[in-house]
Amino acid sequence: MMSVFPSTAAAKAAGRGKRAAGAASDAPGPPKSRSQRAAYLFIAPLGIGFAAFYFWPLLQTFFYSFTEFGAFGGNTWVGTDNYVRVLKDVTVWQALGNTLIYCAIGLLALPLAIGIAALLNRRGLRGVALYRALYFIPFVTLPVAVGLVWNWLYNGDYGLINEVLEWIGADRRYWVSDPSTAVYAIGTVMVWSTTGYYLIIFMAGIKGIPQDYYEAAELDGAGPLRRFFTITLPLLSPTIFFASIICMINSLQTFDLIYIMMAEKNPAIGDTQSVVSLFYKWAFIENAQGAAAALAFLLMLIIAALTLVQFRLQKRWVHYA
């Protein structure tokens, strides 16, 4: 269940380290080697943690994906059987489809966050810190609490959402147990709880755009919308690119909200199950750790592929000023 992002970051760090080592050997000298040692020392906390808690489990998972895992330890080599099982299983494809829906919905948090960030960055707005905190609270709230409270809001018999709908004359619905709405109900909560996080990133990004551009545009008579689309958006594009990668990876790994919000007997469970919830079910309930490991690797490959596509596409729309 490795996300690609930290690993690329570490690869870059490692590459940089090597280059530094090469430079040091070209011009040997006490001050340089000391600074080099210091550099390693600074990298060490991340490097060791990364190796012990990301890279080593990743290798183990890769190994386990070729074995059948006993419920109480011990494993036998089964070759590619687990991968065959994963590719043949219809629930895997359904979960994959659901996961892509979550990803698409999850990405809606970005335009929402950009819009709010632009509004909060208007000159003369008072209480920005308060708004920022309010928007950020959902993100730092425990997913368990978020899931429970939203389940009450969605409740078919007593939920607030249905009360409001009834009041305006619409039909009540069982939002999280109706297969046609459940995936969107969960997606909505996802967007609600992550928007604040991207908002912070975008606010910082907008702060980094020099005021001169806006002043010049204003003198030339550009209105606020024009300024937003021709200055803010293009100059924010590197930040948007970063946020979209993080957002995509996080949405592809959706698990906790589904785990909390979807009860075992929910008739919509097949329509909302993500790849990671399927992984959890296989690994921890059905004693199929080997197949679960193979599934985790499949997800990792998909995340890597989509991230690669994003990196390719960025040349067309990301402007580095």
Next chain:
Amino acid sequence: MRRRTLLYGAMAAPLLAACSGQSDDGKASGGRTTLTYGVWDVAQVPGMQKVIDAFEKENPGISVRMELTPWSSYWTTLKTAMRGGTAPDVFWMNAVNLQLYASSGVLEPLSGHIKSDATPVDRHRHALVKIYAYQGTQYGIPKDFDTIGLWYNKALFDKAGIEYPDATWTWDDVRDAAAELTDPRARVHGMAAEMDRQGQLYPAIHGAGGYVLKDGRSGFGDERSIEGLRYWTDMIDRGWSPPQSAMVESRARNRYWSEKTAMVYDLSAMAGQMYAIPALKDHGGVAVLPKGRERATIIHGLANVISAKSRKKAAAWKFVHFMAGRRAAEIQASAGVTISSYEGTQGAWLKSMPEFDLKHFIEMQEYAVPYPSSKNTAVWENLQYPLLGAAFSGKGGIESAARTLGEQMDRALKEERA
């Protein structure tokens, strides 16, 4: 970031458990052996403590410490602890997991001990004892049991002017009553046909003369089994029961407790909780399950087992032997939490709630079917709710859903034998 932590935590758990492996030995301090006893039901803790107190008085050299793990994480925690060697010496087992644990060799075989100490296993219902045997060897001894009964609300029956359910009732009587009792304006349903395997699905399947699992084959594709399932989906389709989508949020049990449903199939173990609700204590009642083609209910009970990795097996066996006996059963029964499985000790439980006619639960043992299980029960049980969900939500198609379930379950059963 935070989305990942939960998963990594879960993945790291076995690793950490392995690291901390041999540290907690609990070895005798001052010549005493300390046993750990793993349980999951907080409601039973006070009663079990009384049993432990009596055991410790009889065996001064041994003390027992209960380790409570909530149901939701009991099995994952136990499995992890088993791998790391920190599992309790004695712990609770259920039908779903027995064969998995026994076949993996992590449970101490008890047959030899039972023979040499003349443990009164035959005083417990054979249907229950059988659940805890695997390939001819006994691995656990039942401590209690529960059956499913028909709970009903006398006030709602009086209001509709219908006689209360009794032992003569058949499924037709239930249908007639459900239709009469349903009152859409008061949002009251006659029955709550929840999609729950132990409470509703299995009793109805056997009541219709079908079966869940026989000789390693699934019974879900069987015509009689489908008839049993249709008993429930019909009530949903006719509006006598809320659909499953509504019962995800407020379970059948809760609807009965809040007097929004007049009848419900539920466990004997729920008696205590119902008794605590003043309205139900006043006008709640219970009867044997109505007869379909056959009389049937499902019987299940917990058992005490010993970990094969325990280093205090002699003391652990003494404790399990004690809990299989009459004295422990009587203490447990008078605590009023569950029905002891030891024959003839149920009187105290019956007397603890005189307003309810609890003797029906004991009578039903005559024709009760043991909870079905195989080596990897959880795998095929997990197929049930996703496949039957649509039919239980009023979308129809129970026949084809049940047949698909039967095929998939057969495939899972074949895989577990491979």
